[in-house]
Amino acid sequence: MLFNSLDFALFFLVVFAAYAALPLRAQNRLLLVASYFFYGCWDWRFLSLIALSTAVDFTVARGLDRSEDPRRRKALLFVSMAINLGVLGFFKYFDFFVGSAEALARTCGFDPPNLRLGLVLPVGISFYTFQSMSYTIDVYRRQLKPARHFLDYALFVSLFTQLVAGPIERAAHLLGQVMQPRKITWNGLQTGAWLFFWGLFKKVVIGDNVAAWADQVFSGSVAWSTGSVVLGVYAFALQIYCDFSAYSDMARGLGSCLGFDIMINFRNPYFARDPSDFWRRWHISLSSWLRDYLYIPLGGNRRGPRRTYFNLMATMVLGGLWHGAAWTFVVWGLFHGLLLAVHHLVRGKKAHAAPPTAFGTAWRRLAMFHAACFGWLLFRAESLRDVGSMLVALVRNPGWSAECTAWLFQIAFLSLPLWAVQILQERTGDSLAPLRLSLVPRTLLYATTAGLLILFANTGSRAFIYFQF
Amino acid sequence: MPRPAEPSSQPLQTAERRWLRRGGWLFPLAGIPLGLWIGRKTWQAVLLVPTLATAGFDAKGLAIGLALAALPLAWLAGLWLERRWPRTRRWPIAPVLAALALLFAETALRTGLGQSLFWQAVLARSGQQHLAREISLFRLEAADPAAAGRPGIVLAGSSQLVYGIDVERLAAQTGQPVHRRAAAGMFPTELVASQGWFDFHPDNRLALMLSGFDLGARHDLFPEAIRPLATVSGLRNLLGAARARFLLRRWRALVDLGSAAVCELWRSRDYARFLLEHPFRAAETAAAAANETATAEQKEAYVRLGANPEMVALCQRSLARFFADMSGRCRQIVVFEGRVNPAYPGGEIAELSRDMREFLARQERQGTVRFVPRAEQALDLPEDLWRDMTHVGPEGRQRLTEAFARALAAPPPPEIRAP
Known part of the structure; x- marks a missing residue:
């Protein structure tokens, strides 16, 4: 059940009507049932995995809270990590690693048996596993008191608004909201309606439409030339941002309507000035998770430059692998790790340099955007061989077809409201700035986006990209 | 919190x-x-x-x-x-004002100027994309107030009519203006849903060509084909003829089509996208692919003709409602029995043709239509006059047009109404 489907509209209306009429405890039970139903619509068999993760982490956290014995606490944490990462690793990486080992064996002249299981990846498993793990680790670190009621904790893990594609919420932020009374307010509804509407616009008007060009280019059905590759990469950069940030906006919007405050996951990442800035703006919930639970425990930047670079690379490679079991993701992670390391190195040397001018800032933004685009080429390509072929075509096959012109027009036309809103958000530093505009520009914005939605929304029910992660 | x-x-x-x-x-x-x-x-x-x-x-x-x-x-x-x-x-003043702005855009698009600008833009870009060309011609003719004021023959139907009838020749032979309201893929479900485009003058004569092929060509509701021409009166007849379970299973399509029937912006959205995809030049490169797709669809239709009996029954029921409704809104409905290439494969076509013939004969007995069966057409269309399995070539087009003109020129039989 996609957020951009009529089924979901019907589902949410029913849930919201019932929710508004119930007291807190009943509200939580309703949301839990609704969330399991929502997830079960994809594949009810995988509900058992959420239930397993929930039960393990709830039990382990209570044990961690009660115990003062460090060895027992470590053992409990190990149990939780082993089960969570075991399930995640089995479903997500088993076939990948076995397949890679088979390929290696074949290149060495062996004839290995086919051990791949052809597993189906449970939708959103990486998201809820990380969310649940962060809770256990926080309790282990005594940064958080465990949940008292199992159902409250189960709702924290499975809340349908952000269950399948994040943001990866922290218990410190969301669990408290689950346990305390919530109010449906006019302001919350207004904000929620705008966020959902804006997310819907980004997803079905921009993301899904530009995806057609990106798909054609990356699948090779369009001849690779400078024009087609550059435009294909731009299209994918826009697609992945509009698709993923749309889901986050819609999740926040739905949460706001229900009285929850779901964390911000994107802050205009294509306005980033450097790699560190990019990761403070892109998929914030994952990058902050990796920072808090991987980079800092590895030592962060406290153990000298070499160790810092290693930590950055390791964190980004694992971050890349989190996205999926393919070598392209590993290389994408390596590329971003390298960018961060180089930036760290350069920043260290220019610590006392004067702040950049407006031109300098614009130049940095442009450079970072193109660096991110290069990353997307690695990320989206079907294989590393395709990456090579596309880069060769980019350099050796200059050309710009009439089809490229038409697509450039389409991409620019559809994304105009996006850039207008992002510039406003960036200048004000306020993600809800469109709501604060005065009557006329607000009306123009609503009318334009609604008109584009009616005329150009892609109704093909294309799934969100990050569902596969 | x-x-x-x-x-x-x-x-x-x-x-x-x-x-x-x-x-x-x-x-x-x-x-x-x-x-x-x-x-x-x-x-x-x-x-x-x-x-x-x-x-x-x-x-x-x-x-x-x-x-x-x-x-x-x-x-x-x-x-x-x-x-x-x-x-x-x-x-919520801004959302209300935005809704009013959209209402203004909707009204502007419905005006003669809005329709003319929009569909001429589509026509100019249609290139070899036959469907875009046919729909834009259909809509441009429908938007022409001068044509709407002249009663004449309203020619409605699928590509068999588009490619089978020479409109100018038909107008010359019958001595009446001919309003073309035909487009590829206008099978009974699409035809019925488009009703609102046919009833613009009470003195019109609605001329259709229906065959067993039309009855069995669709295997399900096809919103993409219905949407650009959906009208409220037509959709009411189409959906009124469907069983509740059928409708319930297709509720998403119904929301889509209902929106198209009442909102011109939604109805025209496929062609607004078409304009966006071809901003500066006509669709050239995609034309071959589009025509290929049509051929592939046709081939599939040949093989799976009448595969869904529920749709065959829906076509008959909705056509019956359509005829009953339209007979009160125009002077006469003439249904010319259609045909396919004699070399058409499979036995399904004969059975469906018989069903269609019996259905139309029943309708004639009820007095809603004048049915011109093949036996009365004096028309010979041997295999070599067909371009493919369902469309005639130039010589066939000439013969079919003449037969059509003869049928339309024949004096209407005395009115027989069901008690």
């Missing part, structure tokens, strides 16, 4: 006021020339060729320019309103 903060709009609105003070004069300065330029360039942009209409002063362009010039005044009025009565910010 953290909550989304109450919007504080003051700093942003101060910035807006400052920006208007600094740059508001640009709107009248640039707006009027821009409006005049838009007005002058409109036809050129629509038709993709320089035209005489681009020359000279254009009052519409001036109106656009004045509207652009007045924007800062409206903007300031909005700011003043929200400063004077801050509570109005909590009211």
Whole structure:
């Protein structure tokens, strides 16, 4: 059940009507049932995995809270990590690693048996596993008191608004909201309606439409030339941002309507000035998770430059692998790790340099955007061989077809409201700035986006990209 | 518990006021020339060729320019309103105004000028995409007020009619204006849903060509084919003929088609996308692929003809409702029994043709239509006169047009109405 489907509209209306009429405890039970139903619509068999993760982490956290014995606490944490990462690793990486080992064996002249299981990846498993793990680790670190009621904790893990594609919420932020009374307010509804509407616009008007060009280019059905590759990469950069940030906006919007405050996951990442800035703006919930639970425990930047670079690379490679079991993701992670390391190195040397001018800032933004685009080429390509072929075509096959012109027009036309809103958000530093505009520009914005939605929304029910992660 | 903060709009609105003070004069300065330029360039942009209409002063362009010039005044009025009565910010005035703006756009698109601009733009870009060309011609004819005022023969149906009847020759032979309301893929479900485009004059004669092929060609509701021509009266007849379970299983398509029936913006959305995809030149490269797809669909239809008996029954029931409704809105409905290439494969076609013949004969007995069966057509279309399994070639087109003209020229039989 996609957020951009009529089924979901019907589902949410029913849930919201019932929710508004119930007291807190009943509200939580309703949301839990609704969330399991929502997830079960994809594949009810995988509900058992959420239930397993929930039960393990709830039990382990209570044990961690009660115990003062460090060895027992470590053992409990190990149990939780082993089960969570075991399930995640089995479903997500088993076939990948076995397949890679088979390929290696074949290149060495062996004839290995086919051990791949052809597993189906449970939708959103990486998201809820990380969310649940962060809770256990926080309790282990005594940064958080465990949940008292199992159902409250189960709702924290499975809340349908952000269950399948994040943001990866922290218990410190969301669990408290689950346990305390919530109010449906006019302001919350207004904000929620705008966020959902804006997310819907980004997803079905921009993301899904530009995806057609990106798909054609990356699948090779369009001849690779400078024009087609550059435009294909731009299209994918826009697609992945509009698709993923749309889901986050819609999740926040739905949460706001229900009285929850779901964390911000994107802050205009294509306005980033450097790699560190990019990761403070892109998929914030994952990058902050990796920072808090991987980079800092590895030592962060406290153990000298070499160790810092290693930590950055390791964190980004694992971050890349989190996205999926393919070598392209590993290389994408390596590329971003390298960018961060180089930036760290350069920043260290220019610590006392004067702040950049407006031109300098614009130049940095442009450079970072193109660096991110290069990353997307690695990320989206079907294989590393395709990456090579596309880069060769980019350099050796200059050309710009009439089809490229038409697509450039389409991409620019559809994304105009996006850039207008992002510039406003960036200048004000306020993600809800469109709501604060005065009557006329607000009306123009609503009318334009609604008109584009009616005329150009892609109704093909294309799934969100990050569902596969 | 953290909550989304109450919007504080003051700093942003101060910035807006400052920006208007600094740059508001640009709107009248640039707006009027821009409006005049838009007005002058409109036809050129629509038709993709320089035209005489681009020359000279254009009052519409001036109106656009004045509207652009007045924007800062409206903007300031909005700011003043929200400063004077801050509570109005909590009211959903902007969404209501946006809805009104969309209503205005909807109304503008429905006007003769709006329809002419839009569908001429589609036609200019249609290239070899036959469906875009046929739908745009259909809609341009439907939007022509002069044609709508002249009663004549309304020719409705699928590509068998589009490629099988020479409209000019038919008009010459019958001595009546012929209004073409046919497009590829207009099988019974599409035909019934399009009813609103046929009943524009009570003295019209509605001429159809239906065969067993039409009865079995669709295996399910096909919203993409119905949407561009959906009308409220037509959809009412189509859906009224369907069983509740059938409708319930297709409720998403019904929402889509219902929106298309009442909202021109939604109805035209496939062709708005078409304009976006071909902004500067006609669809050339995609044409071959589109025509190939049509051929592939046709081939599939040959094989799976009548595969869904539920759809065959729905076609008959909805056609019955359509005939009953339309017989009161036009002078006469003439149904010419259609045919396919004698070499058409499979036995399904014979059975479906018999079903269709019996159904139309029943309708004639009820007095809703005048049925012209093959036996009365005096028309011979051997295998070599067909372009493919369902479409005639040039010689076949000539013969079919003549037969059609003879059928339409024949005096109507005395009215027989069911008791």
